[in-house]
Amino acid sequence: MNLPGDAAPTLDKEExxxxxxxxxxxxxxxxxxxxxxALSLLAWHLYVTLNDxxxxxxxxxxxxxxSIIEDWSLLWPAMLTTSRLTILALFLAVTGGVALxxxxxxxxxxxxxxxxxxxxxxxxxxVAIAPLLQIYVDSAFFAALLCAWIVAxxxxxxxxxxxxxxxxxxxxxxxxxxxxxxWQRLRYLAAPSALxxxxxxxxIAGGLALIGAVVAEFVIGRxxxxxxxxxxxxxxxxxxxxxxxxxALILISILGIGIxxxxxxxxxxxxxxxxxxxxxxxx
Amino acid sequence: xxxxxxxxxxLTMSRIEKTFRGETVALKDLNLTVNGGDFLxxxxxxxxxxSTALRLIAGLIHPTSGRLEWSGERDVGDLGIVFQEPTxxxxxxxxxxxxxxxxxxxxxxxxAQHDIxxxxxxxxxxxxxxxxxxxxxxGMKMRVSIARAMVTRPRLILLDEPFAALDEITRFKLNxxxxxxxxxxxxxxxFVTHSVFESVFLSDRVIVMAxxxxxxxxxxxxxxxxxxxxxxRTSNEYAAHTRDVSNALGEAMGAAA
Numbered sequence: 001m002n003l004p005g006d007a008a009p010t011l012d013k014e015e016x017x018x019x020x021x022x023x024x025x026x027x028x029x030x031x032x033x034x035x036x037x038a039l040s041l042l043a044w045h046l047y048v049t050l051n052d053x054x055x056x057x058x059x060x061x062x063x064x065x066x067s068i069i070e071d072w073s074l075l076w077p078a079m080l081t082t083s084r085l086t087i088l089a090l091f092l093a094v095t096g097g098v099a100l101x102x103x104x105x106x107x108x109x110x111x112x113x114x115x116x117x118x119x120x121x122x123x124x125x126x127v128a129i130a131p132l133l134q135i136y137v138d139s140a141f142f143a144a145l146l147c148a149w150i151v152a153x154x155x156x157x158x159x160x161x162x163x164x165x166x167x168x169x170x171x172x173x174x175x176x177x178x179x180x181x182x183w184q185r186l187r188y189l190a191a192p193s194a195l196x197x198x199x200x201x202x203x204i205a206g207g208l209a210l211i212g213a214v215v216a217e218f219v220i221g222r223x224x225x226x227x228x229x230x231x232x233x234x235x236x237x238x239x240x241x242x243x244x245x246x247x248a249l250i251l252i253s254i255l256g257i258g259i260x261x262x263x264x265x266x267x268x269x270x271x272x273x274x275x276x277x278x279x280x281x282x283x
Numbered sequence: 284x285x286x287x288x289x290x291x292x293x294l295t296m297s298r299i300e301k302t303f304r305g306e307t308v309a310l311k312d313l314n315l316t317v318n319g320g321d322f323l324x325x326x327x328x329x330x331x332x333x334s335t336a337l338r339l340i341a342g343l344i345h346p347t348s349g350r351l352e353w354s355g356e357r358d359v360g361d362l363g364i365v366f367q368e369p370t371x372x373x374x375x376x377x378x379x380x381x382x383x384x385x386x387x388x389x390x391x392x393x394x395a396q397h398d399i400x401x402x403x404x405x406x407x408x409x410x411x412x413x414x415x416x417x418x419x420x421x422g423m424k425m426r427v428s429i430a431r432a433m434v435t436r437p438r439l440i441l442l443d444e445p446f447a448a449l450d451e452i453t454r455f456k457l458n459x460x461x462x463x464x465x466x467x468x469x470x471x472x473x474f475v476t477h478s479v480f481e482s483v484f485l486s487d488r489v490i491v492m493a494x495x496x497x498x499x500x501x502x503x504x505x506x507x508x509x510x511x512x513x514x515x516r517t518s519n520e521y522a523a524h525t526r527d528v529s530n531a532l533g534e535a536m537g538a539a540a
Contacts, residue, residue: 168370170368171370171372173338173343173364173366174364175387176342177343177364178383178384178387179387179388180387184387188372188383188386189372192372192374195374273374273415274373274374274415274416274417275373275374276417
């Protein structure tokens with residue numbers, strides 16, 4: 001424990017060790033994963049070149065890299081399409097999920113009536129719904145959007161509903177004693193209590209929205225819609241263009257990392273002042 | 284009932300009964316008059332209904348039968364409450380937490396700032412007004428909770444075993460401070476506790492309760508005048524009072540067994 005008053009001028013052996021370990025950890029946190037990445041690429045490259053693996057079985061990292069550069073004019077619009085689909089689906093999942101969660105907590109009747117159907121929507125594999133959406137929804141983009149939305153929606157709804165109900169009971173009593181209105185209770189007590197739960201749901205939903213978008217493109221995108229990364233990937237596989245297939249796969253993965261990083265950052269920024277999950281322990 | 288001299292009744296509870304779910308009798312035939320200016324302790328074993336009595340007074344639950352009457356006008360700022368836990372909102376600063384009773388009445392922070400500052404000063408936490416609760420110790424959090432309960436200068440403050448989870452040193456200090464705050468505010472206090480020593484040190488009326496069913500067994504007056512300081516804890520008078528209260532509590536336990 002470090003008390004503000006007793007600034008220790010000398011570091012004892014243990015503290016010195018700790019400080020050194022922290023310094024090393026800070027560097028290792030970045031260098032070690034990078035090293036693993038470099039070694040894996042090298043191993044991949046060596047495996048492919050030494051064994052003369054044909055490119056239609058496994059292309060080496062060099063042709064894949066080349067493909068990213070050469071097909072960029074094709075891949076970049078595809079990435080934009082998939083990003084747009086994912087982000088729009090996530091946005092709609094957030095607004096819809098939060099709105100429904102608020103409705104559920106405000107009205108017990110609404111929750112009793114509709115929650116089972118939200119669960120059914122969730123447990124039905126979306127791949128099974130996607131072909132139907134393709135039939136019933138004229139616009140392929142909207143069909144894909146609907147498909148990604150269904151997948152991303154549930155974690156937001158479920159987490160936010162739990163969060164809105166998780167406020168301290170004594171605080172609820174306090175609000176009663178001070179004659180708080182429904183709105184005040186929601187705004188000042190339930191909503192802030194739900195924030196960590198919601199943000200946890202957002203991180204899951206971000207990943208799921210991408211999965212939903214990829215599934216939708218696999219199933220619906222083939223029907224000649226604007227091509228996203230997943231449809232590009234599928235098409236490349238039909239043409240035995242494995243360089244492009246891997247390039248598309250890597251870009252999808254980068255998209256996923258990007259979404260995770262952004263949602264994590266949002267979560268960190270909103271919670272860092274008070275929530276245990278965002279605090280770093282001293283000592 | 285021994286009314287302190289010249290005090291007017293603030294709250295009268297007559298023949299109050301509370302039964303939960305039609306089977307658990309939490310309180311039976313509770314008669315109690317709380318006078319303005321009282322420091323009244325409800326003392327008893329767990330299950331004696333002392334917290335139920337407090338919740339009835341707070342209006343959080345309603346009696347199954349019997350009457351609970353307030354004298355004079357009553358509005359939302361008239362009651363402050365402190366729970367066993369500090370019950371702060373972790374996402375707000377200390378000052379914003381204390382602001383809550385005013386905020387719920389639509390009073391802006393700037394408008395309430397003077398009252399918030401003086402409440403924090405009274406509990407000795409002026410320097411921590413911008414800190415978040417997690418940065419404070421258990422005792423300090425409890426002080427914030429007390430500051431929140433008294434920021435509106437209520438007529439009555441209810442405390443439900445507020446110091447039970449604190450260490451003895453902190454508890455003694457908070458006991459002393461609580462008496463000073465009460466004197467400064469001139470309010471009425473109802474204090475729920477299961478500590479004989481705490482009830483004798485703090486209050487001028489100790490109501491001893493027994494369990495199953497919850498009921499009042501006896502009332503003892505602690506006549507030692509305020510201000511009471513730390514030396515009261517070691518006086519013969521204090522020892523005599525604690526002996527009396529302990530005996531009464533022993534009877535309550537015997538009655539329950």
